[in-house]
Amino acid sequence: MGYLLVIMQFGILVLLAVWAVRQDFASLTQATPIVLLAGAVVMGVWAVTVNRPGNFNITPDPKPGSELVTAGPYRWIRHPMYTSVLLFALACVTVIGHPLAWIAWVILLAVLWGKARMEEQYLLDTHEAYQIYMVGKRRFIPWIL
Template sequence: MQTHTLARLWVTAQFGLLALMFGWPAPQWRLSWPSLALLAAGAALVLWVFWHNRPGNFNIVPEPRQGAHLVITGPYRWMRHPMYVALILFMAGVAVAAHSPVQWALWTALGVVLNFKAAMEERLLSGVWPDYAGYARVTRRFIPGLW
């Protein structure tokens, strides 16, 4: 399968899971302190990412944009994919608020999709920026110091 097609499939899977998490089955929404904390943590991380990596440098498809630059400051100093981590945190808040094992299963599937999407993105970034391999050796994919 071509890289471009596979990249689009990962994005489609990601957004399909997000849509399902918000509406299937109809969750019994109950916000709680844990859900609000996860939602806020995800939103705060997004703001921190935007402070260090302007939107024009992003690409929703895991393919480097032409003219983009490698960012290794701010949250990128601690994790290679802070936007994915922000999404995982935010959607964990959604799963907590939904009070449904279905949402937790969808959240787990989302984490798997984002992991494969990140791996694909990293292969492509390594081809564009030779320094990416060194950066990847010292910076974890999602969880600083662990993974």
């Protein structure tokens, strides 16, 4: 199931990215998509830099011997890499401006929500401290979602 969610995630991302690039170039330079894209890059790079190399996985199951990371963006949200993906996709959607793009984004949110739930179950089974870590932290957006 984890691999299916990864395939769906990347399929939707590629679809939105290609669709956005095919739009009028001027729409790519508007402030909203640039700010969202910058937020996606900052969040993604920040999350990767607080992880040690090889500590994270694109599938929802943790790598053997992985460490529980609670620093950086993980202090506020449990899945900052997924937040980065959602921000990138939202930047694409704002460029596309079509209702079907919004539907694709909502489907992506559902896919990442499912991945996060699977990952959290694995983390609860793997790291005793994860249940305590989860308290007061949302999945994707601090204090909201």
